[in-house]
Amino acid sequence: MPELDFALVGAEVPVAAAAPTLLFRLQVSNRLPAEPVRSVALRAQIQIEAARRQYGPAAQALLLEVFGEPWRWGETLRSLLWTHVGTVVPAFEEQIEVELPVLCTYDFEVVSTKYLAALESEEGTIPLRFLFSGTVFYEGAEGRLQVAPIPWSKEATFELPVRCWRELIARFYPASAWLRLQRQVFDRLYAYKLAHGLPTWDETVLHLLAAAEGKVKP
Template sequence: MTSGPPDLRITVDEARVAEFAALPTLEFGLTIDGADGVEVRSVVLDTQIRIAATRRTYGGADQARLAELFGAPEQWGRSLTSLLWTRTVTHLPAFTGGTTAAIPVPCTYDFEVAAAKYFHGLEDGEIPLEFLFSGTVFYLADGLLQAARIAWDTEAEFRMPVRVWKDLMDHYFPASAWLRLGRDAFDRLYAYRSSHTLAGWDDVVESLLRTGGS
């Protein structure tokens, strides 16, 4: 009897900070089922992760911090949309029946990136995520290696606590944040720091804010 391709079902069970990663990285734990009676030799799993921003509520502080992304609150009825976070490819080893796996997702604190702005703008609660899976399953059928595409409608939802992302950034950037500046702007700030004999960049910003009356 010839075995057909496995019909994989994937759920997202948890989000955690990856240990010993060189860069800020989250890991999403997966449970994969649907390969009963099929010997899967490997899976190339392509995952697109989207932020389903419309699937949660926002307090006044959240709305103020997210204004750069979505505009004033009265505009949110048309401007609040889902955001693409990332896309990653994971290679899974052989299994039969089902298995567990982890998707590593490198994260950035660059506030030019929409996802970082969104995560930073939330005080607490959960972040609604959509996982859209595709890729290729390599399996044995009648002793021959076969390949099949993962079904186009293979999806999962997960609500990641905001605290997970904040803990990750606190671990790599304790009590700090990152800003990217153009070279000319940096040179002017550096000159300002030197001429005013300021000890650090926090002192530079505080001095400029006081001068500007903020």
Template sequence: MPDLSFHIDAVEIVPFAAVPMLAFRLKIRNAKSDEAIHTVALRCQIQIEVTRRRYTPEEQGRMRDLFGEPDRWSQTLRSMLWTHVNLVVPGFEGATTTVDLQVPCTFDFNVAATKYFEGLSDGEIPLLMLFSGTVFYAPLDSALQVAPISWEQEARFKLPVKVWREMMDTYYPNGVWISLRRDVFNRLYLYKMQHCIPTWEQALERMLLAEELVKS
């Protein structure tokens, strides 16, 4: 039975994909080098280990929406789920192979992970990758066999914040995505038309300015 282990060597931005995407260079090692690995049907759960880094006062302010006031972070700061990814690893001979674990990324600010990434100014994002799935293999002079991969297999990686920002700047230069309920959008659309405002940005700026004038 294969004895697999997993390690992330590096990360790169995938250019020209349909959505923003990162490619993690995943190295898979089989301690039993005499076994032929035919295929690995791999599942990966990626978690953000938010307690494994420090936060500046500015970052703490940006993350009140996620974790509340900083004086409560000892209770509210917990690892969060980022995403799930599936990957079919082709067969390999010998002990190791390296493949790209491609992770689609969203810029939707209704998603907690997006709020977290965008709230960071610099440094690294501590990730924990939990692996499971099925491996198809053939021991020396034996027929094809199947074995599960347990959730105990994991790998840690520190994703540079600048890589995340470069990726989003590549796909959405000087832009962000906000998802609205249809009724809210219809009200905003009606306001935009009634006031003959050419762009959505100008409509929002006008509404914000009106709010500021009321408060003053």
């Protein structure tokens, strides 16, 4: 059966995408080209290996909710699950390069989003590990179609430039952030907005903050 190897060779924000997406370029190699690959149903778990980079004071402050106080990071700094993705690799013999699209969320209730947002003001890279699984369909003896699983040991690392994440956020969420509320909380906030004649949600939240600071009447 084919012996496949995987390597991430690049990443970019696609020019035309309906949803926030990072596009990784994945190189797949077959050590046994005498057994051509017909296709691969590929899956990948992507982890953020947080311990493999340094963090400035601003990032440390923003990561307090994720890893706790920096003096505890020797115990708490750990890998984070980012997402699961999948794609179909077409037929090839020795090597092929395919696109691996990753849909991204800016929901701050997701731990990986909190981590990525904390790095937006920093430079450097985001250390990632891809853990691969799936099924290989290949041409065996006498041209017969054979099926085999991808071993769980197959993985690859990649250093995603922080600028890619910044570019993604700037394109899809310019100067904004998302906050999900329980319906009861939203209804109370909406009632407050109407009662005070506030035209936007930004002004509603600012009015509440000013009230909490004693600058306006609630």
